[in-house]
Amino acid sequence: MNKEEISLFVERNLTNFSVNSTGWEQLIRKLLFEFAIAGWNMNHRVFGKEKFGGLRCYTYSEDETLNNKLKAIKDKYSELSVKTCEICGSEGKMRTIDSWQTTLCLNHFLEQQPILEIDYKQNIRRNNTIILNIRNIIKADLEYDFQRVWLYTEEQGETFYFSWQEPNYYLLLKTIPLSLFPEDRRNEISMLFQSLDGCEICGHKAVYQKSCLRCHNEQWNESGYFIENYGEKSNYIKECQMDIFMDEEDYEKYFIYDRSFEKLSGYQILFSSDDLREYEKLLF
Incomplete structure (x- = not known):
């Protein structure tokens, strides 16, 4: 050889x-x-x-x-x-x-x-390419958990699909006229956006049914799991915030374009640079 x-x-x-x-x-x-x-x-x-x-x-x-x-x-x-x-x-x-x-x-x-955007003319764009205009939608279907939507136009039965994994997905969901969705889903969709609470972890008004649609963290509660693992609420929020800051999966770098949710005034970062260094030592 x-x-x-x-x-x-x-x-x-x-x-x-x-x-x-x-x-x-x-x-x-x-x-x-x-x-x-x-x-x-x-x-x-x-x-x-x-x-x-x-x-x-x-x-x-x-x-x-x-x-x-x-x-x-x-x-x-x-x-x-x-x-x-x-x-x-x-x-x-x-x-x-x-x-x-x-x-x-x-x-x-x-x-x-793909970066999903909606412009002032109601054009839905992906990476600056116009996909369709909201005015051309004749029907919309939604997955039971709101995480996927299918939009239909008259042109040869064309179908467009969008999911929660794209920035501005919930902005799109909020922009589509309710009348285009099945009648039995309209109230659910309306209540989704009317009932949103503020997330102390990421600072967006995006909490639905105790989970944040923006950072995907469960909100603090007094259950045994949270008490046993974090002791008190501030420790839990602090750890979740440090995870977001470190952004190991590059989620925040992608979702920097997201405009789906209102930012909270008075939002507080609870961790210090020393906290972050100690947390990184534990992880790595």
């Missing part, structure tokens, strides 16, 4: 990996190189693909000793793949886009996530 043989083996097998883009190419090259060094027969092909946002390699050996080595290599690069952007190869993390799991850096995540 020499360097040239290994290089040819790597190049031959790169195309056997079905992935979404070129961001994992270096990971795949290293995986194939380590296969060769471990003793894999380079006359045999190696296959892999992207699945659930991670790199998967299904090749195995009937030789138990070799197979154990291959498994360790496969596990190593599977773990690395969910920290590597599939598009550019920079640091990434697992994301969910339209119910599909993918591993992306922040820039490519925001690039692929």
